[in-house]
Amino acid sequence: MNIDQMCELKFIAQNEGVIFFYSGYFSQKVLLAVGDTIKHKMSADDVDSNTSKKIFTVFVEQVQNIIRYSTERIEENEKKDAENELSYGLVVVGKEEESGRFYISCGNMILKNDVVRLKENLEEIQHMDKDGLKKAYKEKLKAGPDEHSKGAGIGFLEIARKASKPIRFDFRDASESNSLFFLHAYI
Amino acid sequence: MDTLHIEATESTPEITLDFDNAKLSIKGESYPENVTKCYATLFDALKSHLNSLEDATFTATFELIYFNSSSVKIIMNLFEMLEESAQKGNNISVIWRYHEDDETIEEFGEEFSEDLELAKFSMQTISD
Incomplete structure (x- = not known):
């Protein structure tokens, strides 16, 4: 990395209102x-507490998805703690x-083989309205997570429920076996 | 029986299961990476305690500020256990406490309460 690249990163961040x-x-x-x-930054900026909590919620769900599902990972011990x-x-x-709107975007590598399944799942969520999301959330909670999930299986629904607009997502091939998964939510 | 007390951490709530006074309290935030591990002790203790109750009174108070989606499942399971105990004839109360301005936790309380029939549910607001 050189200073030109660093400047470019800084410039992109500035343009996109990156906090x-x-x-x-x-x-x-x-x-x-x-x-x-x-949390501290939101509180220092006097962001409404409900908005701030939504941002925190989506942030936690996105990061825990990365921790659980990113294919680029180092497992420190054999117990898989x-x-x-x-x-x-x-x-x-x-x-x-x-717009004055907050957003949270995330990206991580996933297996190419998982793209279709994830895409179908997210497209379904993308087209649900508020009541549809609530219903799907409850049903999924009752039914229990599917075989691919390491949590309650409602993380994407949780993100969509906290978002003020339909979630956006995309995939881009990154190598023979991996794709970059991108998810974006407006609060 | 000695009270089961689990101290809060940055990402886990304070848990107090007071057998003598028939009270459970869960207070704080809940977003550990491994929820199953975090709540295992409480689940085992609460399950056997509720199983031992007959015509008894028991109160569970939830005062959560934030919880992640994996913890939602845990809370739902706790509600199920409490409802089951109420169905067996015990007098079970569930109190959901939240900050008066907190729409998220209020909504969660309303949604969780839809699963309770015989257990008594009430919402309490906390002000600053």
């Missing part, structure tokens, strides 16, 4: 520290200047 940008390995400890920083997992991902928290 926070992280690209690197996540762990539960990083989540706690960054989450705490975001979740506390010590390091998973690579990108998270951006920002505020659009024009």
Whole structure:
């Protein structure tokens, strides 16, 4: 990296109203520290407490998705203790200047083989209205997580429920076997 | 029986299961990476305690500020256990406490309460 590249990063961040940008390995400890920083920044800026909580909620769901599902990962011990997992991902928290809306974007590598399943799942969520999301949330909670899930299986629904607009997502091939998964939510 | 007390951490709530006074309290934030591990002790203790109750009174108070989607499942399971105990004839109360301005936690309380029939549910607001 040289100063030109650093300037470019800074310029992009400035243009996109970035409050926070992280690209690197996540762990539960990083989540706690960054989450705490975001809470303090929101409170210092007098952001409405309900908006601030929604931002925090979406941030936690996105980062825990990275920790659980990113294919770029280092498992520190054989017990696969979740506390010590390091998973690579990108998270951006920002505020659009024009609309004044907060957003949270994230990216992480997934297996190409999982793209279709994830796309179908997210497209379904994208087209649900408020009541539809609530209903799907309850049904999924009752039914229990599917075989691919390491949590309650309602993380995307939780994000969509906290978002003020339908969630956006995309995939881009990154290697023979991996794709970059991108998810964006407006609060 | 000695009270089960689990101190809060940055991402887990304070849990107090007071057998003598028939009270459970869960207070704080909940977003650990491994929720199952975090709540295992409480689940085991609460399950056997509720199973031992007959015509008894028991109150569970939830005062949560934030919880992640994995913890939602845990709370739902706790509500199920409490409702089951009420169905067996025990007098079960569930109190959902939230800050008066907190729409998120208020909404969660309303949604969770839809699953309770015989357990008595009430919402309490906390002001600054």
